Amino acid sequence: MNFTQMIIPLNITKTISDWIYSIMPETAASYTIMVIIAVAYLALFAVAGLYLVLLERKVAAWFQLRIGPNRVGPWGLLQTMADALKLVSKELTSTIKIDKFLYNLAPYFVIVSALMAMAVFPFSEQFQAFDINIGVFFLIAISSIGVIGILLAGWSSNNKYALIGAMRSGLQTISYELSVGLSILTMVLLTGTLQLSEIIEAQRTGGWLILQGHVPSIIAFMIFMVAGTAETNRAPFDLVEAESELGAGFHTEYSGMKFAYFFLAEFINMFIISSIAVVLFFGGWLSPFGITENIVWFPQVFWFLIKVLGLIFLMMWFRWTFPRLRVDQLLTLEWKYLLPLNLMNIVLMAIVIWLNWTI
Amino acid sequence: MSYFSDIYKGIKTLLTGMSVTGGYFIRARKGAITQQYPDNRETLKMFDRFRGEVVMPHDADNRHYCTGCQSCEIACPNGSIEIIWDRAVDPETGKKKKKIDKHIYHLSMCTMCGLCIEACPTDAIVWAPNFENSVYDRSALTKVLNQPGSSVLDGIED
Numbered sequence: 001m002n003f004t005q006m007i008i009p010l011n012i013t014k015t016i017s018d019w020i021y022s023i024m025p026e027t028a029a030s031y032t033i034m035v036i037i038a039v040a041y042l043a044l045f046a047v048a049g050l051y052l053v054l055l056e057r058k059v060a061a062w063f064q065l066r067i068g069p070n071r072v073g074p075w076g077l078l079q080t081m082a083d084a085l086k087l088v089s090k091e092l093t094s095t096i097k098i099d100k101f102l103y104n105l106a107p108y109f110v111i112v113s114a115l116m117a118m119a120v121f122p123f124s125e126q127f128q129a130f131d132i133n134i135g136v137f138f139l140i141a142i143s144s145i146g147v148i149g150i151l152l153a154g155w156s157s158n159n160k161y162a163l164i165g166a167m168r169s170g171l172q173t174i175s176y177e178l179s180v181g182l183s184i185l186t187m188v189l190l191t192g193t194l195q196l197s198e199i200i201e202a203q204r205t206g207g208w209l210i211l212q213g214h215v216p217s218i219i220a221f222m223i224f225m226v227a228g229t230a231e232t233n234r235a236p237f238d239l240v241e242a243e244s245e246l247g248a249g250f251h252t253e254y255s256g257m258k259f260a261y262f263f264l265a266e267f268i269n270m271f272i273i274s275s276i277a278v279v280l281f282f283g284g285w286l287s288p289f290g291i292t293e294n295i296v297w298f299p300q301v302f303w304f305l306i307k308v309l310g311l312i313f314l315m316m317w318f319r320w321t322f323p324r325l326r327v328d329q330l331l332t333l334e335w336k337y338l339l340p341l342n343l344m345n346i347v348l349m350a351i352v353i354w355l356n357w358t359i
Numbered sequence: 360m361s362y363f364s365d366i367y368k369g370i371k372t373l374l375t376g377m378s379v380t381g382g383y384f385i386r387a388r389k390g391a392i393t394q395q396y397p398d399n400r401e402t403l404k405m406f407d408r409f410r411g412e413v414v415m416p417h418d419a420d421n422r423h424y425c426t427g428c429q430s431c432e433i434a435c436p437n438g439s440i441e442i443i444w445d446r447a448v449d450p451e452t453g454k455k456k457k458k459i460d461k462h463i464y465h466l467s468m469c470t471m472c473g474l475c476i477e478a479c480p481t482d483a484i485v486w487a488p489n490f491e492n493s494v495y496d497r498s499a500l501t502k503v504l505n506q507p508g509s510s511v512l513d514g515i516e517d
Binding site for chain 2: 059066321
């Protein structure tokens with residue numbers, strides 16, 4: 001089982017894996033460990049998604065001079081847990097003329113593609129489930145599978161609003177996928193590798209990539225954040241579920257837990273976009289200026305999560321500041337501004353690397 | 360080169376917007392406008408223009424300004440106000456004149472449009488900031504605004 005480099009975060013998990021290997025034949029043990037890690041990731045990110053929802057609600061409240069949820073649990077910490085429990089216990093309703101199979105399949109497409117992308121992220125030096133040499137490519141591929149789920153949801157709902165929302169989502173993802181891909185490619189020019197752990201290693205000595213590549217890196221970062229926000233279908237690019245025009249867009253006909261999957265997937269996608277940005281621009285789990293590099297017990301996960309939360313906050317800041325774009329404005333932004341700039345930026349980055357102007 | 364100046368202007372205006380909301384974000388902890396109602400029930404003060412219900416203020420001698428002219432009753436678009444009046448002999452002039460008996464106000468029907476208050480020639484009825492109007496029986500929402508035994512203040516009708 002070469003491809004499962006089940007790298008274990010702590011000694012306790014090493015003990016567990018040794019124990020599993022001691023009681024089972026090797027193949028069965030490695031499959032068991034895979035299942036255990038999958039379940040652990042599933043549970044971890046379901047809870048993380050819930051708390052991102054809570055964070056979004058709190059941040060939104062503070063941007064609007066409100067207080068936000070503070071009744072359920074201390075400081076409202078159990079609010080989204082209660083919401084999730086409510087959604088689990090609700091009846092799953094649907095209309096008669098839906099395409100049943102696709103309708104039921106769609107939410108799993110969205111949530112599974114979101115969770116699959118989590119597997120390749122290096123949360124710390126050892127905490128990485130699946131370190132493949134085409135990591136960045138894998139991430140781009142996986143993150144665009146999610147839109148199939150949205151298209152299926154809109155199509156199978158047999159609802160005009162859902163279909164319009166889904167079609168807008170397809171249009172948006174096809175357009176902005178280019179910008180995401182090209183801005184990542186700009187950074188890959190600098191690192192020369194697609195493997196996420198090696199991208200981080202490249203930043204250990206030379207500083208974060210956003211500093212190494214200075215001007216083209218900063219342009220690439222700005223383009224990536226704009227395109228990434230569009231990729232996750234969040235405001236100001238939330239044409240997909242524009243409440244004032246389309247009801248709830250592609251998930252109009254969904255209820256209960258299936259709706260919750262779409263909702264959760266949006267927040268996990270936000271986490272993914274921020275994580276890609278952290279790995280590619282801000283040095284992943286590396287501490288700033290290596291301040292905690294020699295402290296053995298200090299968790300590297302801390303720096304990773306701090307940086308990710310910072311970028312998530314930036315995306316929330318976008319959401320609660322900017323009004324929604326029209327469809328033509330959305331396409332103008334991508335095809336007339338972001339894409340030409342991105343192509344120029346790649347040439348600029350190539351020149352910078354060719355002439356050794358990197359810091 | 361309006362292409363690049365457009366980009367510059369776009370980024371600049373976006374950053375202006377973000378600085379505004381960022382300022383709100385920082386000040387939100389102190390300046391939150393949310394009222395946490397049941398907790399601050401004692402200190403909660405409704406703002407001046409709040410329309411809770413129509414009341415008729417009385418002074419210390421249990422006298423009010425209402426002459427029973429029925430302007431409010433006519434102005435009310437859905438009949439929330441009924442005035443019951445009778446005639447009594449004025450002791451000074453010895454003439455019979457109109458006198459208010461009951462000013463009946465159906466809060467359950469009132470749409471808080473404020474036309475009665477605008478119509479009142481003597482400013483006898485005003486808005487009160489009370490909003491805790493839930494009751495177990497809707498008949499409790501039919502109120503008599505003038506207190507029992509009250510009389511109109513002298514000199515109002517002139």
